[in-house]
Amino acid sequence: MEEIIDIHVHILPxxxxxxxxxxxxxxMLENAEEEGIVEMLCVSHYIKGLYEPAKSTLEKLTRELQPHTRIKLHPGFEVMADPDFSEEEYRKFSINETYLLLEFPHFSLNPVVLEIFKKMNLSVVxxxxxxxxxxxxxxxxxxxxxxxxxxxxxxxxxLLENPSFISLVKNGIIDIIxxxxxxxxxxNMxxxxxxxxxxxxxxxxxELFYENPKKILKEER
Ligand SMILES: [Fe+2]
Known part of the structure; x- marks a missing residue:
């Protein structure tokens, strides 16, 4: 079975x-192994006022899960964009000081906030x-x-629910699944x-299920 790397998994208990x-x-780990996932980023949401786990907590929980699986596990954050965070704060949430897994409130991209991210020395995922x-x-x-x-x-x-999204994959817009x-x-991987x-x-x-995810976990741009 061809190997898969999954960079977005909410698996920490x-x-x-x-x-x-x-x-x-x-x-969940068992299911992931059955799907051929060999490496994963175990993320927690970081949403101010709702989920604010410490990085050390995610590291500890990941270390505790590791002996239960052959899958190589990494801890990480999925951060809700917040106008109050500074670049340095965002950097603390990043993967390998390089990549930031980011979502926006209400599934809309605030143009002002976007400008801030465009200037940051971080790759936004x-x-x-x-x-x-x-x-x-x-x-x-x-x-x-x-x-x-x-x-x-x-x-x-x-992608499975809405096969028309394949066009975004085909034209090179999507980097990672x-x-x-x-x-x-x-x-569903x-x-x-x-x-x-x-x-x-x-x-x-x-490219989408292995090579690009691997770059994020390996600190390459
Ligand atoms: Fe998520």
């Missing part, structure tokens, strides 16, 4: 809305980019953001991988 217990987390209706209708904006170090992540389940798995949302492979070829599937 009792830290956000991902997994309510260690038992659930272990079940906009997670589940397909959830921003005004963005995916505006290819020019997506292209422009790509020039400013933005990467776009599509959820595997969204990930699961955004929670205990209530399955990985293997089925999405096979779909991309069938429609766009093996190399495209490798």
């Amino acid at each position: 009792e830290v956000d809305d991902g997994s309510p217990s260690l038992e659930e987390s272990l079940k 906009l997670v589940h980019a397909e959830r921003y209706p005004s963005l995916i209708k505006n290819l020019a904006l997506m292209q422009e953001l790509k020039k400013h170090n933005f990467l776009f992540q599509l959820n595997a389940g969204s 990930a699961s955004d798995a929670h205990s209530f949302r399955p990985f 293997r089925r999405a991988y096979e779909m991309v492979k069938k429609k766009l070829g093996l190399w495209k599937a490798r």
